[in-house]
Amino acid sequence: xxxxxxxxxxxxxxxxxxxxxxxxxxxxxxxxxxxxxxxxxxxxxxxxxxxxxxxxxxxxxxxxxxxxxxxxxxxxxxxxxxxxxxxxxxxxxxxxxxxxxxxxxxxxxxxxxxxxxxxxxxxxxxxxxxxxxxxxxxxxxxxxxxxxxxxxxxxxxxxxxxxxxxxxxxxxxxxxxxxxxxxxxxxxxxxxxxxxxxxxxxxxxxxxxxxxxxxxxxxxxxxxxxxxxxxxxxxxxxxxxxxxxxxxxxxxxxxxxxxxxxxxxxxxxxxxxxxxxxxxxxxxxxxxxxxxxxxxxxxxxxxxxxxxxxxxxxxxxxxxxxxxxxxxxxxxxxxxxxxxxxxxxxxxxxxxxxxxxxxxxxxxxxxxxxxxxxxxxxxxxxxxxxxxxxxxxxxxxxxxxxxxxxxxxxxxxxxxxxxxxxxxxxxxxxxxxxxxxxxxxxxxxxxxxxxxxxxxxxxxxxxxxxxxxxxxxxx
Numbered sequence: 321x322x323x324x325x326x327x328x329x330x331x332x333x334x335x336x337x338x339x340x341x342x343x344x345x346x347x348x349x350x351x352x353x354x355x356x357x358x359x360x361x362x363x364x365x366x367x368x369x370x371x372x373x374x375x376x377x378x379x380x381x382x383x384x385x386x387x388x389x390x391x392x393x394x395x396x397x398x399x400x401x402x403x404x405x406x407x408x409x410x411x412x413x414x415x416x417x418x419x420x421x422x423x424x425x426x427x428x429x430x431x432x433x434x435x436x437x438x439x440x441x442x443x444x445x446x447x448x449x450x451x452x453x454x455x456x457x458x459x460x461x462x463x464x465x466x467x468x469x470x471x472x473x474x475x476x477x478x479x480x481x482x483x484x485x486x487x488x489x490x491x492x493x494x495x496x497x498x499x500x501x502x503x504x505x506x507x508x509x510x511x512x513x514x515x516x517x518x519x520x521x522x523x524x525x526x527x528x529x530x531x532x533x534x535x536x537x538x539x540x541x542x543x544x545x546x547x548x549x550x551x552x553x554x555x556x557x558x559x560x561x562x563x564x565x566x567x568x569x570x571x572x573x574x575x576x577x578x579x580x581x582x583x584x585x586x587x588x589x590x591x592x593x594x595x596x597x598x599x600x601x602x603x604x605x606x607x608x609x610x611x612x613x614x615x616x617x618x619x620x621x622x623x624x625x626x627x628x629x630x631x632x633x634x635x636x637x638x639x640x641x642x643x644x645x646x647x648x649x650x651x652x653x654x655x656x657x658x659x660x661x662x663x664x665x666x667x668x669x670x671x672x673x674x675x676x677x678x679x680x681x682x683x684x685x686x687x688x689x690x691x692x693x694x695x696x697x698x699x700x701x702x703x704x705x706x707x708x709x710x711x712x713x714x715x716x717x718x719x720x721x722x723x724x725x726x727x728x729x730x731x732x733x734x735x736x737x738x739x740x741x742x743x744x745x746x747x748x749x750x751x752x753x754x755x756x757x758x759x760x761x762x763x764x765x766x767x768x769x770x771x772x773x774x775x776x777x778x779x780x781x782x783x784x785x786x787x788x789x790x791x792x793x794x795x
Contacts, residue, residue, distance in 0.1 A: 399431030409440035411716035422780040427688040436486040439468025480636040488606035508544035552652040556592035562638035577645035588650035608643035660697030667693040681771035684779030702766040705750030708732040719784040743767035
């Protein structure tokens with residue numbers, strides 16, 4: 321079967337310059353008269369199984385009447401979890417998107433996965449549409465195209481606008497149709513925002529995302545409904561630094577965010593992706609998140625100094641938690657959902673040896689991991705002896721290269737299959753260079769991430785080899 325396929329095509333806004341962008345940031349409403357086309361996938365049935373089709377249709381109708389989640393797109397996706405991630409149109413982001421999608425499929429993620437893509441040319445958009453049309457996943461997939469908010473934002477004076485504003489663009493365009501697209505008798509769906517540099521090791525179900533084992537792990541409306549006004553997120557080491565910003569100017573003189581204490585941050589706002597919220601709550605957060613992001617960007621040098629963090633790369637994360645505080649939406653902080661950037665590693669540190677054998681450095685994952693974190697966030701460099709991984713060292717055409725060409729293009733030797741099981745021995749045999757000490761101080765942690773990424777990329781390469789059109793073209 322072809323999976324569900326939905327493209328939400330939003331034409332680029334002509335002459336989307338400073339004034340239009342400033343108006344968007346001020347009002348946070350979708351620009352009017354933006355053309356939108358929806359294209360559905362086509363199911364092709366082999367043979368004349370009329371009776372089987374009739375029985376299946378009857379069962380699906382009864383299943384829907386009972387309040388269960390049966391999607392109208394043709395893929396069994398009885399899940400109230402909707403994964404969303406944001407990218408630009410670069411080849412750097414496109415290989416990451418392919419790896420994320422393949423890893424989610426391999427661990428049995430269910431529901432819907434939407435990619436928000438910003439700033440594509442018409443030809444690039446057509447390439448993405450063509451490649452996505454041939455994909456086979458156990459979940460429904462969508463692509464939503466938006467303008468490039470980074471490039472258009474007030475003369476390009478701040479970065480990281482795409483993530484909050486593309487999320488808002490998607491929710492504003494399709495918010496009222498959300499229930500219809502999920503084919504539910506109600507509108508209770510959790511939106512889960514992840515970053516493109518995430519790899520799935522275990523699926524994200526309702527039990528994981530709400531820290532509750534009530535009801536069905538995938539399809540329980542009451543579980544989702546109880547999260548209204550009570551979002552969740554991964555616990556991060558973000559800290560309370562954002563409280564030092566000029567919050568009266570950012571949030572407003574009467575905003576509840578001015579009353580947040582460091583203890584409140586520790587309990588409710590030390591948050592990062594995955595962000596988890598009922599879709600209506602996420603729309604409210606996105607409206608404020610998009611408005612606060614440029615303000616945190618502007619105020620950054622006044623707090624940390626112009627040279628301490630020239631990238632200002634926490635601006636949109638600070639803006640998110642400030643938006644949640646402004647809306648009085650304290651977050652449930654989920655621990656041990658992921659490993660990688662700014663999070664704890666207890667899910668790896670206490671992994672039983674039999675579960676450790678489940679993490680090969682070579683073979684693509686066939687099923688979900690039996691234990692350990694659900695996600696790996698590979699935003700940093702990692703090294704164990706001579707074996708290293710950093711996403712910026714990965715060739716952008718990694719899914720198309722044959723093994724010999726890939727070996728010539730990479731800066732690190734291929735890790736052995738048992739790198740994670742015997743990380744200490746490999747680290748001792750080739751001590752970490754002084755210039756890499758900051759990223760290779762805990763060999764078993766670094767080995768875990770290196771193995772997870774090599775396995776995931778190999779899985780995406782295998783998928784691309786089976787269907788070469790899936791691989792993003794080198795640009």
